[in-house]
Amino acid sequence: MSATALAQAGTPARELSGAERAIATVALGFGSFMNILDLSIANVSVPAISGDLGVSYTVGTWVITSYAVSEAIMLPLTGWLAQRFGQVRMFVMATLLFTLASMMCGFSPSFPVLLAARVMQGVVGASMIPLSQTLLTGLYPPQKRGMALGLWSMTTILAPIVGPLAGGWLTEALSWHWVFLINLPFGLMVAGVVWTLLGQRDTPRIKRPVDRMGLVLLAIGVGALQILLDKGNELDWFGSGEVIGLACIAVVALSFFVVWELTAEHPVVELHLFARRNFAIGAVCLMLGSMAFFGTVVLIPLWLQAFQGYTPLWAGKVVAFGGVFAVMLGPVVGSNIHRVDARAIATFGFTTFALVAFWSTRFTPDVDYWTVATARLLMGIGISCFFLPLVTINLSGLLPTQIAAATGLSNFMRNLGSSFGTAIMVSLWDHRTIAHHADLAERVTPYDAPARDYLAQLHALGLSDTQAWGQIEHTITAQSSLMATNDVLLVCGLIMLCLIGPIWLTRPPFTVRAGSDH
Template identity: 35%
Template sequence: MSASATSASDAPVLRRGLITISVMLATIMQVLDTTIANVALPDMVGDLDASQDTINWVLTSYIVAAAIATPVTGWLADRFGRRELFLTCIVGFTATSLMCGMAWSLPSMVGFRLLQGLFGASIVPLSQTFLLDINPKEKHGQAMAMWGAGIMVGPIIGPTLGGWLTETLGWRWVFLVNLPIGIIAFLGCVTSLPAVARRARGFDFFGFAMLSLGVGALQLMLDRGAEVDWFSAVEIWIELGLCLTGFWVFTMHLAMNRDTFIDPKIFADRNFLTGLVFIFIIGIILLASLALLPPMLSKLFNHPTILTGLVMAPRGVGTMISMILVGRLVQLIDARVLVVAGLSLTSLSLYMMSGFSPQMDDHLIIWSGVIQGLGLGLVFVPLSTVAFATLPSNFRTDAASLFSLVRNLGSSIGISMVTVLLTRNTQINHSELSQFVNPFNPNLRALSPQAAQGDPSALSTIDQLVNQQALMISYVNDFKLMMVVTLCAIPLALLLRKPKASAGEAPQVHMD
């Protein structure tokens, strides 16, 4: 390292390019693992000697560990150094991916996934911090476009890539695919990442314990709720009580103490606070819609996994196009205008999705996906830029960890919400539609005289049609709900304010 200190934003263009590529490889690797393993669960059951109920702990352990470890990223970065922490996380995540690919039983897999979640938790917030640090303010929009592309496209291609790997190479390659990516990312980062000066911070163990309790209990409740029928189970009530207790005690602790591991001054920044609300909503819309579409295409349209991925791929194309354009537009157009335009396009796509029917082809699904990708990209980049624009640079790592945590919580809540509504509305719709299946209904007699006369096979066919329509109506209701949530978020854009010309200096780093 040279003895002279220079601003991170003064890094040479080639150095910035290498840092960006290396950091984004690590980010995509981590983000992919939030969805890539989902489709491989059925194949894991036999090899790991697990049941359909217990195999879900492969996902739960990763989600809960990552959620608990994310908020402490800022303290760890200050205590051990951002560069050192990031490199450690890449090595740990890659190594635990190898262990997951070699797992021999369910307990070993859950343990390795737990470690994988702990190591991966800091990768996304640190990558955002690095990209903000190494770029001058006028290029923050383009930097966030690159970062947002990895964050948003990763979950979209995850199920498709996971399905292809599982079908062609086996489920273990869902994890082993991280090895070459992790090695390349590590080599790029170790040769290019600048070292940032460390600063001593005491660790607020009580505050961290309370926040971890709240976040962990919430994630467990959301992940386990559907399996145990929600509030009919004592487990969910216990987790809800622990969640409320943890968040309440942490909030009081944050308000009354100065030496907390998250500086409460962060929440005094209106742009950042509004950005947290927005990213929570984006989390709901992005992953909730991704959670709905694959099973809908499989159950109602009989699409195999590969075709489902191809139908959903244009959504990622729309996002990439939007990211490329908005990275430059954010310098010319008020970010609030871009956010409103993005939310409006997202609402339009959800309105189009509310017109889905089992008799249609894939064109409406593809075009609504492209429009939604364009809309979410228009929101994500200016939001990620403006949320940090008025925040002092010394708060960036803490703020980025909170940004990622709130996005992940929004995703978990959104997925649980639409899944619960889908299940319950399907039952309600089936009950209501079944009332019309009777011998006195002329439409039934015209469609199937045998069913009207009580023929069992004909009635079974009619019941399948009723199930199909009930499920489709439930999907449509979920899309309408997400559309309403998106429309309600538009007025929040008025709370954002334009950043001043100088909103905090970039941190000082030592360049090679």
């Protein structure tokens, strides 16, 4: 909310100096970064956690799922919570409780305690991401808001890239406990700085009735959908009665939720925002773009570790190259986005991502480290040039009092896109690997001339017939996984190209409206 609006509401607002505004920007960015980081930092630590706490690897993955489910449920509630407690107060409370939950995770003596702490992390920390974005938009005048959002958008790009790298290093160098304990100093710093600088600029509190029915329907529907996405590939999707049951629960609960929220006097989620063209198109494009982005972030290190002989740390280093241009270009794009059509920047980002993805489909099994790293580096240009324009388009035309609800919903769509992207792309990769393996294997017979020549070469190296056929099987498997990886990269590139048309259906100006609701 602007200083004028705050003054009208009776809350004195002191104008921040340039240094104070910069410090507040960094603190809010750290809060968002820390929260998104926890979605991916524990991924590589699951084997260590499972072994230490005496559970199977399958059960251990609930450390990831529990956090994702609880956060997904709470994200759309950000607008209601911000009105109930005030934006600054809610952000600080969420950060402190998230830090406390992180400490509980780090000191968990058993797996059930760890699971409960992870659920608490997701529940209390969900509003940190959208509120950091909301508070940043209120700190800057319209002409400088793009630069602030550019800095913020870096967190959404860097965090899922840095997460596996940081998690692998902390687990190897120290222990899995530090994957969670690392949040403590940063959480306390973020809460202290934000309250000190922004505490007197808080928005008025509005005590709206609690929409209990909407809240229950949201929890059931989103919870079932998130679990379905996380466990679908493991359970063979709709070949499993459990997945079919979860799908039915999600469809029924979310259908009733939409009808209820559109007619409720005090809805817990402002679904009417989707009636705005820019918000609806921006949110859907953000979800689909996140699908493609997270699909590559998850798939590339998986392929490198499973079939190219990379350790988790080295696979993380390859993926980390995707964040280089995010750091460099984020502030540049942000500071100039009011001068250039946001749709043009997004189109450039979609096109660049797609072209690099198409180039990556030409990789061969002997592709070297620097070639894969270069592809990730160039793909980072596309990533850094479409996230911020989508956020800018998504929030355009909204009143300051609508920003908290809008950022909560748009971040929910981004979260859903990452879950869809991870589940769908990994499942597609598995199925395409099996299909390519079957196709290649049926061509390799003792009567096939190239196969006979390869067998002769292996025999000349001293391998027995059994060993030679084993080597051929290994080669077929490696080839199949690469071909499947190329298929997924092709799909991700096509998704990005398909977003170019819809984004031009949005309408400028792409700025937040001034004033209040009155």
